[in-house]
Amino acid sequence: MDLKDKLVSSFMAFENNVDVEHPVHDIRSEAIKNFEEKGFPTKKEEAWKYTSLKSLQKVDFSIFPKEVNALEYKDVKKFFLHEIDTYKIVFIDGIYSSFLSETTHDGVDICLMSAALSKPMYKQVIDVYFNKIASKDESLTTLNTAFSREGAYIYIPKNKMPKKPIEILHFSTGNEASLMLQPRSLIVVEENAELQVIERHQSLTTNEVLTNAVTEIFAAENAIVDYYKVQNDSKTASLIDNTYINQKSKSVVKVHTFSFGGKLTRNNLNFFQNGEYIDSTMKGVTILGYKQHVDHHTLVHHIEPNCESHQDYKGIYGENSTGVFNGKIIVDKIAQKTNAFQQNNNILISDKATINTKPQLEIFADDVKCSHGCTIGQLDEDALFYLQSRGIPKKEARALLMYAFANNVLESVRIPELKSRIKKLIAEKLGVSLGFDL
Amino acid sequence: MDNIYIKNVKMLKINNLHAGIEDNEILKGINLEVNAGEVHAIMGPNGSGKSTLAAVIAGKEEYEITKGKVVLDGEDLEDASPEERAHKGVFLSFQYPVEIPGVSVTNFIKTAINETRKAKGLEDMPANEMLKLLREKSESLEIDRKFLSRSLNVGFSGGEKKRNEIFQMAMLEPKLAILDETDSGLDIDALRIVANGVNKLKSKDNAIIVITHYQRLLDYIVPDFVHVLHEGKIVKSGDKELAHELEEKGYDWIKQEAAV
Numbered sequence: 001m002d003l004k005d006k007l008v009s010s011f012m013a014f015e016n017n018v019d020v021e022h023p024v025h026d027i028r029s030e031a032i033k034n035f036e037e038k039g040f041p042t043k044k045e046e047a048w049k050y051t052s053l054k055s056l057q058k059v060d061f062s063i064f065p066k067e068v069n070a071l072e073y074k075d076v077k078k079f080f081l082h083e084i085d086t087y088k089i090v091f092i093d094g095i096y097s098s099f100l101s102e103t104t105h106d107g108v109d110i111c112l113m114s115a116a117l118s119k120p121m122y123k124q125v126i127d128v129y130f131n132k133i134a135s136k137d138e139s140l141t142t143l144n145t146a147f148s149r150e151g152a153y154i155y156i157p158k159n160k161m162p163k164k165p166i167e168i169l170h171f172s173t174g175n176e177a178s179l180m181l182q183p184r185s186l187i188v189v190e191e192n193a194e195l196q197v198i199e200r201h202q203s204l205t206t207n208e209v210l211t212n213a214v215t216e217i218f219a220a221e222n223a224i225v226d227y228y229k230v231q232n233d234s235k236t237a238s239l240i241d242n243t244y245i246n247q248k249s250k251s252v253v254k255v256h257t258f259s260f261g262g263k264l265t266r267n268n269l270n271f272f273q274n275g276e277y278i279d280s281t282m283k284g285v286t287i288l289g290y291k292q293h294v295d296h297h298t299l300v301h302h303i304e305p306n307c308e309s310h311q312d313y314k315g316i317y318g319e320n321s322t323g324v325f326n327g328k329i330i331v332d333k334i335a336q337k338t339n340a341f342q343q344n345n346n347i348l349i350s351d352k353a354t355i356n357t358k359p360q361l362e363i364f365a366d367d368v369k370c371s372h373g374c375t376i377g378q379l380d381e382d383a384l385f386y387l388q389s390r391g392i393p394k395k396e397a398r399a400l401l402m403y404a405f406a407n408n409v410l411e412s413v414r415i416p417e418l419k420s421r422i423k424k425l426i427a428e429k430l431g432v433s434l435g436f437d438l
Numbered sequence: 439m440d441n442i443y444i445k446n447v448k449m450l451k452i453n454n455l456h457a458g459i460e461d462n463e464i465l466k467g468i469n470l471e472v473n474a475g476e477v478h479a480i481m482g483p484n485g486s487g488k489s490t491l492a493a494v495i496a497g498k499e500e501y502e503i504t505k506g507k508v509v510l511d512g513e514d515l516e517d518a519s520p521e522e523r524a525h526k527g528v529f530l531s532f533q534y535p536v537e538i539p540g541v542s543v544t545n546f547i548k549t550a551i552n553e554t555r556k557a558k559g560l561e562d563m564p565a566n567e568m569l570k571l572l573r574e575k576s577e578s579l580e581i582d583r584k585f586l587s588r589s590l591n592v593g594f595s596g597g598e599k600k601r602n603e604i605f606q607m608a609m610l611e612p613k614l615a616i617l618d619e620t621d622s623g624l625d626i627d628a629l630r631i632v633a634n635g636v637n638k639l640k641s642k643d644n645a646i647i648v649i650t651h652y653q654r655l656l657d658y659i660v661p662d663f664v665h666v667l668h669e670g671k672i673v674k675s676g677d678k679e680l681a682h683e684l685e686e687k688g689y690d691w692i693k694q695e696a697a698v
Contacts, residue, residue, distance in 0.1 A: 380536070381499075381500060382534075382536065383536040383538075385493075385496075385498050385499070385520055386532060386535065386536040387536075387538075388497075388519065388520035388521045388524070389496050389497070389520045389521075389523075389524055389528075389529075389530050389532075390524055390546075390550040390606065390610070391521050391524035391525055391550050391551075391553045391554040391557070391610070392521060392549055392550055392553050393519075393521050393553060394519065394521065396549070396553065397521075400538065400541060400549075401538070403540060403541070404537075404538045404539045404540050404541060407539045407540030408539065410540065411540075
């Protein structure tokens, strides 16, 4: 049985374990119909031209983990930002781990989607926000919607800010020969509220994992959201990340995506600007080797006037790795005075690595500033010579230059401990030690 | 046996050097000898090969040596990488220093010093010693402390870039320093500070090669020898008076003389 058929037929079994009376279940039923009709996207579709899901569909993924696995904190500590205190929402093989988590209801709700979907006190928020911004016809998003049951639920009321950043961690333990996970998260940040989130998917074995995640983020007037995605997974872990962000006036949302690993990673990052004076920022550093593949698909939809969007993606591709950047900017006719910037710079450090980069601008307003630039190059030989002439060996010199190349993206990381962690990951990824923290 | 000759070995000996990029020969038979304690100036019109000569001595890989050799302390540098040459004491002050965002001046210099020490089998320089050295050298070049934590060369003015080059030179204490057009883009005050910095580093054990288009810098860094480069060859050598003569008469008479 291929994966699509398996998923569709699993939906009945799934229904035995959820409250089918809940209004959300109607949404799920609609969603599975859409997925059944469309199936997995193929390379014939423009948006999937460079990313094939074919081989993943041949894997006999378990759709539901059979048993709960436990993890000791000490064994997974390194995946947490343990240098600082954080709230933690942790899942092991898709199942919530209360042991590793630290949630709160103290003025803000930092807890679980399963709780939000079952307890009456959350019903109002769910009714207003759940599946409101996520696509209702993109097949993988609807697949996730159909099986939506567990993930992070964060609600920050007006004028509030959680005392510490929130970490959302999804571990897979290899309990199953191969496992498919579909976390579904909802994040609502009300007026004047603020939030910092670090999200990570981490496989702990070499067993195959496929994660198809959907996160909806709603930022109300003047809200500030910093969202960091750390993607440094094992070579047998694949991730399809679908993030939908709805912004209201004067809100500022920044998403940083650090893609350093995994087998196949597809990031669908979608911003919708429903208000004026909105600032949307998407930044990314991608460093790949082996046969790894990362595909960044961004979308910013400028719906109202006087808004800004900033995109800055840097990629370093080695060995047989492949990368894709597709940045779509839509400026509606009424969205005058839009400022939209897009930048994608790539360095190929191997003859066998490839990158496909494409800006996609659809501008219907006439008074806008839009700029885009893509570059693909090698390391600057003159710069390399400069460093070597100071006694810095070639390998270290190359690493320093690559670090400098990615540095712009790191500058806006607002959690210092995260910034230094990312710098260490970069140094590790580049295989150097320079005697100071990069 | 070898020891007997060491005293007679020139620090730098360039013998019939031909070099270029791909099929374009730029250096066409350079001969130059530099001893410890000496300051040599290499002058010449644009395109005469001055910067190429500097880059070839420092080991830039895109240049191919087709004939002749560069010998440092009796050792042919042919197979030495730029970093190995740096470890042996060669320093090149760049005409266009490279910007490295995210790496501070201090961290860059620390890395350079410790990589050189590592190559010599030494431990990293102790932090307090490094700090003392940084303070001492930055003060002597009138470099502000804040400057040291800025990203290397990023947003530096022309003068700051050149001063930073000389600061690196002061920190690394090279045996052979090559200053490539260090005076370009400097106003007279900056020129004086940079020149003073260079003069402080002069000793009987090291040598300096000053590459310049104009005589101006040589008022401050006084050369023992002046060489004129033209079309990839040294066509004339003399003392500091030659530099003055060039300043007055330009390069045309040299070109004519060379053509004869």
